[in-house]
Amino acid sequence: MQFLLRALTRVPLPLLYAFGALMYFVAFRVMRWRRDRAEHDVDNAFPEKTRAERAAIVRGSYRNLADTLMETFWGFGASAEAIKKRVTFENPELVTACVDAERSVILLTAHYGNWEWLSLAAGAHFAMTIDVVYQPQRVAAFDSFLREARARFGSRFIPRKEFIFDLMSRAHKARTYALIADQTPKKNDPKQWTDFLNQETAFFTGAGKIAQFLDATVLYVSMRRVRRGYYSVRLSEIGAPPYGLGADKLIVERYARSLEQDIRESPADWLWLQKKWKYAKAKD
DSSP, X not given: OHHHHHHHTTSOHHHHHHHHHHHHIIIIIISOTTHHHHHHHHHHHOTTSOHHHHHHHHHHHHXXXXXXXXXXXXXXXXXXXXXXXXXXXXXXXXXXXXXXXXOOEEEEEOSBSOHXXXXXXXXXXXSSOOEEEEOOOSSHHHHHHHHHHHTTTSOEXXXXXXXXXXXXXXXXXXXXXXXXXXXXXXXTSOEEEEEETTEEXXXXXXXXXXXXXHTOEEEEEEEEEEETTEEEEEEEEEEOSSOOTTHHHHHHHHHHHHHHHHHHHSGGGBOXXXXXXXXXXXXX
């Protein structure tokens, strides 16, 4: 398996895009993979749009996902300079200022744009280690390939179950942590409910609590697709010390609002195939 995956990283991007177009056709047109769920969620999120507009969002999200997958394989074999040419940071000084001040930073992003290139670009651009929290894959060989490929430019990937131990053991040092925060908490996990895309939506509360524990600055990472294969990243501060009572909830709310704004500006760039609304809020 690893030989095949490594071979894909050497294929020119135009050829990968061609293969991605075939993947899109099979997944969207033939198999209709998760299409009913995506259409349902888009309908609920954008009731003000016409049926044709909502259909275009779903169709575009499948096309973008196919491109993202192909770009990911190419990126796993690309040089740091090649990645930096395709992903630019508009205001990197927000990160470097915290690092220079020896203050911890939490970078919050989402399954939006090309999150794999975002991780690679951050590692290539910033002269520091970025600790990325991730969910290990079930197939050990695939997980090993992903960890090695993702960490090529200095990022350090921490399995989700090991994160708390890692956090506690390194709390005395200024760190930069990156989290993808748009997954849905399990039913029994702590969560914060907020109105998001016209629906009551559950978000993890951990990011705000970690920020308070580390006395860290929290930056929302917005990734914009400039054109096919090129992205621009803008950072915005959504939390900074000193923190008061309720700051953890405020950070989660600001994250939700920032992500919602990005999705409304370019709906097809979000990963609609990921089931966000898995359960409803319990009635009081």
